[in-house]
Structures are given as structure tokens and as C-alpha cells.
Amino acid sequence: MSEVEKRQDRSPVPSAFEYASAPESREIVRLEERYGLFVGGEWVEPRSEEYAPSVSPRDEEPLAEVAYAGPEDVDLAVRAARDAYENGWSDLAPSERAKYLFRIARILQERSREFAVLESLDGGKPIRESRDVDLPLAAAHFFYYAGWADKLEYAFPNRRPRPVGVAGQVIPWNFPLLMLAWKVAPALAAGNTVVLKPAETTPLTALLFCDVLRQAELPAGVVNIVTGDGRAGAEIVKHPDVDKVAFTGSTEVGKEIQRAVAGTSKRLTLELGGKAANIIFDDAPLDQAVEGIINGIYFNQGHVCCAGSRLFVQESVSKEVVAKLKRRMGTLRVGDPLDKNTDVGAINSQEQLERIRALVAIGEEEGAEIYQPPCRLPEKGWWFPPTVFTNVAQSYRIAQEEIFGPVLSVLTFRTPAEAVEKANNTPYGLSAGVWTEKGSRILSMASRLRAGVIWANTYNRFDPASPFGGYKESGFGREGGLHGLAPYLEFDES
Amino acid sequence: MSRLPVKKTYKLYLGGAFPRSESGRTYEVEGANVALASRKDLRDAVRAAREAFPRWAGMTAYNRGQVLYRVAEMMEGRKGQFAELTGSEAEVNSAIDRWVWYAGWADKLAQVLGSSNPVAGPYFNFTIPEPTGVVGIVAPEEPPLAGLVSRLAPAVVGGNVAVVIASERRPLAAVTLSEVLATADVPGGVVNVLTGRKGELSPVLAGHMDVNALDLDGAGDNIAELERLAAENVKRIVRNGEGQSPWHAAAFLELKTVWHPIGV
Known part of the structure; x- marks a missing residue:
């Protein structure tokens, strides 16, 4: 310890520490050349016929072609989500719903290295962080909310909670898979179905997540992933059959979304910018x-x-x-x-x-x-x-x-x-x-x-049990914890 | 030998005082000349509310609960007057009882809405509700008293301050309520009551950058436009409706989560 301190006090700064490079192998990741949209449990070609490459920020290498959904594609995804909601998912015993979420958590743990490498490739974040923060937390979120699925009446006593319906979710590029987990896990635990749009620069882990859903045997249409840019996000937000909108991103876009849902009965939560x-x-x-x-x-x-x-x-x-x-x-x-x-x-x-x-x-x-x-x-x-x-x-x-x-x-x-x-x-x-x-x-x-x-006396700590969200123009609603369930539920209070 | 009664002047309630509208305007309604608040009056009301916020939010919850209970006491003493204005003793009773009910919630909200969170690491982590700040309320046209109290009480019980646009057709009960608030130890500025044209005042309230949340239940068919204006500073849109519930109070509250390491 004292040696470390001594070293820290040494001048000039110890910037000359040389480390042999220790690259994580990318062999574990197998990418398709081109990805369609994941709608109704199947890969479909986009009606828009638009594709664009997802590029690795570390060397500008195009990693895969990804579909850019148009209005018709979003509509099909919402229909698939509605269909899954009406025909099975909302009638499923909550304890069974829980078990699907537990399965997803486990599969994410099992395949965490693969996801971590892909997250770093596609988004540019250090493997140390994707491996030690993003993936463990993403799995933990599914595990945490899995347990709530059949305990909602204890979370909200006397309020007779029921799902909202179809949730439209738009997530950012800074924690791609983790933000997916923050959105999808509570939505499914509460009994909703989902249309999720990952960010245009980091869609790949969300697309790989579709393979987790296949392995978990989640019923078709319960989770639909539509890739694309802001236009696809706007289509989700304004789709008349989306009951709840959840957005994480910039305050500027958050305000546009709030304006877009004004005067409708859509439920809204926003997790926006900060200057902490x-x-x-x-x-x-x-x-x-x-x-x-x-x-x-x-x-x-x-x-x-x-x-x-x-x-x-x-x-x-x-x-x-x-x-x-x-x-x-x-x-x-x-x-x-x-x-x-x-x-x-x-x-x-x-x-x-x-x-x-x-x-x-x-x-x-x-x-x-x-x-x-x-x-x-x-x-x-x-x-x-x-x-x-x-x-x-x-x-x-x-x-x-x-x-x-x-x-x-x-x-x-x-x-x-x-x-x-x-x-x-x-x-x-x-x-x-x-x-x-x-x-x-x-x-x-x-x-x-x-x-x-x-x-x-700490900073940047996150946990699925800990509610997260902002005051003022940083948005409203909480994600995480018991409080993170409420935005995905309707209540029939006596 | 009949005595000529002394009539009351119905004014605004702003920062704890009862001024006329700075515009000098009034409108005749319910047999009285009621202040016709201007956009400037509304902005003044928001400023008065913001100034009152730290004190009201900083009071102990026990103290706030006692103040709200005193509102009920003061209303009880003026029951006859309220019954005359509303035409319904039942409405007055329910409004008084609603204050009593919410008064009892003041020091219980944190326990019902907050939590201690078992995070996976050596941290103490808890979540508590806090007031969001200045709340704008467009009161419903009917019932003139209970409609307002049902929306105002859940807003202020958690420490928020309010700017109210009263029922346009039946504003007298709201003005009389503000006289109650002024004598019930509610600090000046915690509740501000404006009378006038909703169509003129609501857009200013909805677009005001120092208002944090809105209950637009009484805004009529203009709600979509008001909600669009509200987005400019990401206001919380509250849709409580009738009835009473701690969740109605929760709709005006933020949740704050605090982390601290556990160590030796």
C-alpha cells in the first residue's frame, strides 16, 4: 500500500506505465452479414427496404448491415405486440411469466462474454466495463424483475395492478443492452408486450438478444425489435396502438416526444440528459x-x-x-x-x-x-x-x-x-x-x-433494486426497484 | 329596520395578500365583480409560489399536517358561508373531510412511497419522496369547492406550492377558500388563487418555465395544446381526477435515491 502511495506521489506523472496489450478475442462473436427486423418472433425483411451498416467506433469497420424500419414496419411490429398481448401473454399465469424472465437472466449470464465483446465492438466502450458492468447489471435486471412478475399485488396493495398493454420503448447508444434490460424487464414483468428500438449506432446487442429470446422460448411477438434511426422512434411514439412510451435519450428529443403524446391517453416516462x-x-x-x-x-x-x-x-x-x-x-x-x-x-x-x-x-x-x-x-x-x-x-x-x-x-x-x-x-x-x-x-x-x-462518497453506482431517474428537465418516472414497475401498470383503485 | 349588508370584494389571493388584478379588470359572475386576473398576475403568482417553496417544503411533515388540519378547522367555522356559495352542504362536508384525510397523510407519505433498497454491494441505499416544486392547477368548473380541494390538498400535502386557476363560472368558493387558507397558518405564497378566464390564463401557466407540474383536469377541451406547452420544460402532467388517494399526492412528488458506502 505504502509503495502504491509513494508511486502516486512520484513526479513526473506515471504516464509511462507500459502495459502489454491484452486483447479480448472477438472470435466468440458470430455476426450475420445483414439483419432484418425481429417481429412476431421472426426475422423479417423491412418493408422500407432500407439498410445501413453498424460501424465499430474503434476502427470504423462496418460490422453488419442493419434494417432501417419505416412506418409500415413499425406498424407491423406494434400489431405483432398487440396480437401477442391479446392472445396469450396477458392471460399467462404471472408465475409463468416470471419463469421466462428468469430464463432470460440466466441465458444472459451464460452468454455474457459474447455480449460483452459485441457491446465493445459495436459501441466502443472498454471491455472491462461491458464485461464487469453492463452485462452483470443487464442480467441482474431481468433476474430482479422476474421475481416481481407474480408479486405485483404485494408491490401495490389495494390498487389491483394490471398491465398497460403495448409498450413502445426507444433507447440510447451509451449502454445499449443495459438500457434494453432496464426497459424490457419491468415491462414484461408487469405483463406488457414490447416494441423496442435500439439506437442506430449500437443495434447489434439488441439483435443478438433476439437469439436469447429464442433460447428462452419466449412466445412470439412479446418482444419485437425494430432497428432504425429517429424516424422509426417517432413512428413508435405516435403509433395509436402503443399504450405506453418509455424513452431514454436527450432532453431535446424527450421534449419532442412529450409534445407528440400531448392530448393522448398514452403513458409516458422520460429519462433524459444531465449535468451533474x-x-x-x-x-x-x-x-x-x-x-x-x-x-x-x-x-x-x-x-x-x-x-x-x-x-x-x-x-x-x-x-x-x-x-x-x-x-x-x-x-x-x-x-x-x-x-x-x-x-x-x-x-x-x-x-x-x-x-x-x-x-x-x-x-x-x-x-x-x-x-x-x-x-x-x-x-x-x-x-x-x-x-x-x-x-x-x-x-x-x-x-x-x-x-x-x-x-x-x-x-x-x-x-x-x-x-x-x-x-x-x-x-x-x-x-x-x-x-x-x-x-x-x-x-x-x-x-x-x-x-x-x-x-x-461514491459515484456512478447502479443496481436493479435502486430507482433511477431525474428531476426537472432530466425527465420523469423511475426505472429500477419497485418504483420502476409502476409506469408499466394501470391501477383500478377502489 | 332592515340593515344593509356589507358586501365582500372578491379579489385574487397572491403571495398571502389579497390584491386586485394588476390589470384593474373584473368580470361579473355569481352576483359579484370578481377580479379578472391577467397574464402578469399569473406570473406574479408563480414567483410568489417559488419564493414560498423552500419554507413549505422544509417544514416537518408533522407541522405541515397540523396546518392542513387547521384548514379543515377554519372551513368548519365558515361552513354556512361555503354552503351558501356552493349550494350543497354535502359538498362542503366532503371538502372539509378531504383536508382532514390529507392532513393525516403528511407524515406517512414517505413510509408508504419510499423504500430501503437491497442493492448488491456494500451500500446503504434508500428512496424518499420529495415535492416537485410549483404545481399549476386548473380547477374544474363543478363542483366549485370540492373539485378544487380534491386537487389542491394532494398537491400541497407533500410540500409542493400551488398556483390555482379557479372555476371560471363559479369562482366565489375558491376565493373564500383562500380566505380560509390565509387564516389557517398556511404560509403566504404556498397557495395562490387566480380568478378569470381560463382560456387566457391556462396557456401562460402551462408554458411557464418555473412551473414543475400541472393538473389540467379543469382546462376543458384545450388540454392537448396545454400539454404541448408543458413539454417546454418537461412538466409532470398529473391526471388525478376525483376521489382521494395517497397516489394522488404521489403524482406531485419526485423520488430521490441516496447511496452511501458501508465500511469501517
């Missing part, structure tokens, strides 16, 4: 806090809606924290997502990379001071080095807008009241972090921060 404050008090265990800062912003390349992208450090320790942070950033290994040593993988798409670059350029123009540790970026693919801005004012765009990349803005404060004021000064309210050794301060900060998830 991660607040470090001077009495915090600083080395742990620095680990929390790193995990908060560089986890998954910062492609995280709850990323701790605004760091608030108490003035008395700000120099020390920033110095420790920069030193720690120097040890982050940026590179091949399939390398087991990689900490920061590839940026998910060219488009996202451009957006990050543009906002970072604006941050420099606005007068913030930029720091990026020296690191060699691969020549092919889409990359952005871990970045921190100091000298940031509250009014800067990098302190206000969601960058959705590995870019941290550092601000300072003097008193707890100032920290609360600054942290809450945002239209978002998804998450926040607090670091202090003082218990009473943790509780007071936790209650004054206007955000749906508060991580105290």
Missing part, C-alpha cells in the same frame, strides 16, 4: 474522491447521462484536488475497447466526436483553461482524450450544456450553501455527488440537492 454536480468538501478523503471524480466523468468515455461533469471543489482544497486529478488522469489508458487494460474507449460515433470537439473549442474560446494528459490515440476510429477544464465560470457553455464526452469542468465554492446554489443552478436534475466525512453534512446536502440520484 460532483461536490468535494475539504474534509473529504481526497484520494477516494479523486477516484470518484475519475469514475464520475471518464466512465464510459463520459457517455453517461448521470456523469459528474461539473466538479465543485471547496476552495481550500481545490489546488490539491486538481493536482491529484491531473496526475490520476495521466494513468488512464485510452485505446482499443477490446483491450482488457483500457480505461477509456472509443467515442461512439463521428457525430458525437464532432459535438464534443465543438463544445471543447467553445470552452477554450470562453476562457477556460484546458488540460489533457499526454496520450497516444489510435489512428483509425473516433477518439477523444480525457479532458479537464479549470477556470470555468458558471455561465460558460461547458458548465451548462451536456457534453456527453470525457470532459470535466472544475468550479469552486466556499460554503455548503454556495455549493447547493451552484449545483442546483441548471435545468437538469438527474444526479449529484457529495464527498465529505461529515455525516450530518451528507444528509443535509442530499436533501437540498435537486436531483433524483445522490451518490454520497
Whole structure:
């Protein structure tokens, strides 16, 4: 331990750590050349006749051709979901429904390496994260909600819960399979059927998931996967036979969806953007806090809606924290997502990379001071080095807008009241972090921060039993836990 | 020797005070000249509500429950007046009883709606309800008192503050209710009551960027347009309807989940 500490204090930064590459084999993944849509338990050609490649962000290699669903395709998928709902699924004994979900959880565990490798290939996230976070959590979500399927009347006593019907679900590209699990598991546990659209840049694990459904012998049409871009998502949202819409993605699109369902009886939950404050008090265990800062912003390349992208450090320790942070950033290994040593993988798409670059350029123009540790970026693919801005004012765009990349803005404060004021000064309210050794301060900060998830002396923790979701323009409704079931149920209260 | 009665001026209830509309307008309804609130009055009401929010939300739930119970007490004392305005003693009774029922919920919501979450790791993790903030309520036209109370009480019991657009055709009961609230230890600004044209006021309420949630039950056939306006800052759309339920209160509440490591 003391040796580690000594090494951390050594100057210059230990960026010269050389690791032999340890690539995860991609042999385990077998991809089709071309994928249709998964509708009514079968692969069908899209009526739209449109296909586009899904490209690996690590080297821009086209991995497979994927169908782009049109209005007619979405309609067929919704019909298949309705048919499955009316003819079997909603009449099935809840205990049997539970067993299907348990099966899916188990199969995901059994095939987790295959899914992890594909997730990293298609999305660019480090294999260490897809293997240790995305896959275990996705399986856990199915296992957790499986258990609820035949216990709904205990979850909602005196409310006579029943399913909503057909759920239309649109998910983002940052945690493709995990977001699928967050959406599909509670929907099925509550007795609904599903039409799900994965993101256009990361459809492959959702398509491989269809093979899990085959192995689990889930009845045809209970889950339908339609790939495509935003147009397909909009078709799902506005389809008259979709009873419930669930969306995870940007606040901008979330507002469009809310407008689209206005005046209808559709149920809606939105999990949108964030600009979370991660607040470090001077009495915090600083080395742990620095680990929390790193995990908060560089986890998954910062492609995280709850990323701790605004760091608030108490003035008395700000120099020390920033110095420790920069030193720690120097040890982050940026590179091949399939390398087991990689900490920061590839940026998910060219488009996202451009957006990050543009906002970072604006941050420099606005007068913030930029720091990026020296690191060699691969020549092919889409990359952005871990970045921190100091000298940031509250009014800067990098302190206000969601960058959705590995870019941290550092601000300072003097008193707890100032920290609360600054942290809450945002239209978002998804998450926040607090670091202090003082218990009473943790509780007071936790209650004054206007955000749906508060991580105290930790950051970016997720669990199927733990409700997740935002305040204000970060959306409404919760996913996870007992609370995550409610959006998928109707209640006949006496 | 008949005595000429003193008539009441029906005004707005805004930030704990009873001003006329800043526009100077009134409209004649139910035999009185009632304030015809302007869009500016509505914006002032939202500001008053926002200012009152920290204090109301920060009260102990026990204290909030006592204040709401006192609303029932004050209403009971003015039962005759309310019966005259509504034309229905049964409606007044049910409105009073509804306050009593919700008063008792104030310090129970967190236990019914919250949870302790068994996460797979060394963390203490719990979820508690918190108020969403400023709530906009477009009260139904009928019944003029119980319709409003059924929507207002579940909004404020959990710590939210409210801006109410009263029944347009029968606003007097709502104004009289605000006189009750003003004498029941409800801090000024927690409830703000506007009278006037729903068609003029509702779009401003629905589109206001500092309103967090809406109960549009009384908005008539304009709901789709109001919900579109509400999307601009992702307002929560509440569809509670009649009756009483802790879930009606829950519809105005956020859920906050807190994680902390367990260690030595």
C-alpha cells in the first residue's frame, strides 16, 4: 500500500506505465452479414427496404448491415405486440411469466462474454466495463424483475395492478443492452408486450438478444425489435396502438416526444440528459474522491447521462484536488475497447466526436483553461482524450450544456450553501455527488440537492433494486426497484 | 329596520395578500365583480409560489399536517358561508373531510412511497419522496369547492406550492377558500388563487418555465395544446381526477435515491 502511495506521489506523472496489450478475442462473436427486423418472433425483411451498416467506433469497420424500419414496419411490429398481448401473454399465469424472465437472466449470464465483446465492438466502450458492468447489471435486471412478475399485488396493495398493454420503448447508444434490460424487464414483468428500438449506432446487442429470446422460448411477438434511426422512434411514439412510451435519450428529443403524446391517453416516462454536480468538501478523503471524480466523468468515455461533469471543489482544497486529478488522469489508458487494460474507449460515433470537439473549442474560446494528459490515440476510429477544464465560470457553455464526452469542468465554492446554489443552478436534475466525512453534512446536502440520484462518497453506482431517474428537465418516472414497475401498470383503485 | 349588508370584494389571493388584478379588470359572475386576473398576475403568482417553496417544503411533515388540519378547522367555522356559495352542504362536508384525510397523510407519505433498497454491494441505499416544486392547477368548473380541494390538498400535502386557476363560472368558493387558507397558518405564497378566464390564463401557466407540474383536469377541451406547452420544460402532467388517494399526492412528488458506502 505504502509503495502504491509513494508511486502516486512520484513526479513526473506515471504516464509511462507500459502495459502489454491484452486483447479480448472477438472470435466468440458470430455476426450475420445483414439483419432484418425481429417481429412476431421472426426475422423479417423491412418493408422500407432500407439498410445501413453498424460501424465499430474503434476502427470504423462496418460490422453488419442493419434494417432501417419505416412506418409500415413499425406498424407491423406494434400489431405483432398487440396480437401477442391479446392472445396469450396477458392471460399467462404471472408465475409463468416470471419463469421466462428468469430464463432470460440466466441465458444472459451464460452468454455474457459474447455480449460483452459485441457491446465493445459495436459501441466502443472498454471491455472491462461491458464485461464487469453492463452485462452483470443487464442480467441482474431481468433476474430482479422476474421475481416481481407474480408479486405485483404485494408491490401495490389495494390498487389491483394490471398491465398497460403495448409498450413502445426507444433507447440510447451509451449502454445499449443495459438500457434494453432496464426497459424490457419491468415491462414484461408487469405483463406488457414490447416494441423496442435500439439506437442506430449500437443495434447489434439488441439483435443478438433476439437469439436469447429464442433460447428462452419466449412466445412470439412479446418482444419485437425494430432497428432504425429517429424516424422509426417517432413512428413508435405516435403509433395509436402503443399504450405506453418509455424513452431514454436527450432532453431535446424527450421534449419532442412529450409534445407528440400531448392530448393522448398514452403513458409516458422520460429519462433524459444531465449535468451533474460532483461536490468535494475539504474534509473529504481526497484520494477516494479523486477516484470518484475519475469514475464520475471518464466512465464510459463520459457517455453517461448521470456523469459528474461539473466538479465543485471547496476552495481550500481545490489546488490539491486538481493536482491529484491531473496526475490520476495521466494513468488512464485510452485505446482499443477490446483491450482488457483500457480505461477509456472509443467515442461512439463521428457525430458525437464532432459535438464534443465543438463544445471543447467553445470552452477554450470562453476562457477556460484546458488540460489533457499526454496520450497516444489510435489512428483509425473516433477518439477523444480525457479532458479537464479549470477556470470555468458558471455561465460558460461547458458548465451548462451536456457534453456527453470525457470532459470535466472544475468550479469552486466556499460554503455548503454556495455549493447547493451552484449545483442546483441548471435545468437538469438527474444526479449529484457529495464527498465529505461529515455525516450530518451528507444528509443535509442530499436533501437540498435537486436531483433524483445522490451518490454520497461514491459515484456512478447502479443496481436493479435502486430507482433511477431525474428531476426537472432530466425527465420523469423511475426505472429500477419497485418504483420502476409502476409506469408499466394501470391501477383500478377502489 | 332592515340593515344593509356589507358586501365582500372578491379579489385574487397572491403571495398571502389579497390584491386586485394588476390589470384593474373584473368580470361579473355569481352576483359579484370578481377580479379578472391577467397574464402578469399569473406570473406574479408563480414567483410568489417559488419564493414560498423552500419554507413549505422544509417544514416537518408533522407541522405541515397540523396546518392542513387547521384548514379543515377554519372551513368548519365558515361552513354556512361555503354552503351558501356552493349550494350543497354535502359538498362542503366532503371538502372539509378531504383536508382532514390529507392532513393525516403528511407524515406517512414517505413510509408508504419510499423504500430501503437491497442493492448488491456494500451500500446503504434508500428512496424518499420529495415535492416537485410549483404545481399549476386548473380547477374544474363543478363542483366549485370540492373539485378544487380534491386537487389542491394532494398537491400541497407533500410540500409542493400551488398556483390555482379557479372555476371560471363559479369562482366565489375558491376565493373564500383562500380566505380560509390565509387564516389557517398556511404560509403566504404556498397557495395562490387566480380568478378569470381560463382560456387566457391556462396557456401562460402551462408554458411557464418555473412551473414543475400541472393538473389540467379543469382546462376543458384545450388540454392537448396545454400539454404541448408543458413539454417546454418537461412538466409532470398529473391526471388525478376525483376521489382521494395517497397516489394522488404521489403524482406531485419526485423520488430521490441516496447511496452511501458501508465500511469501517
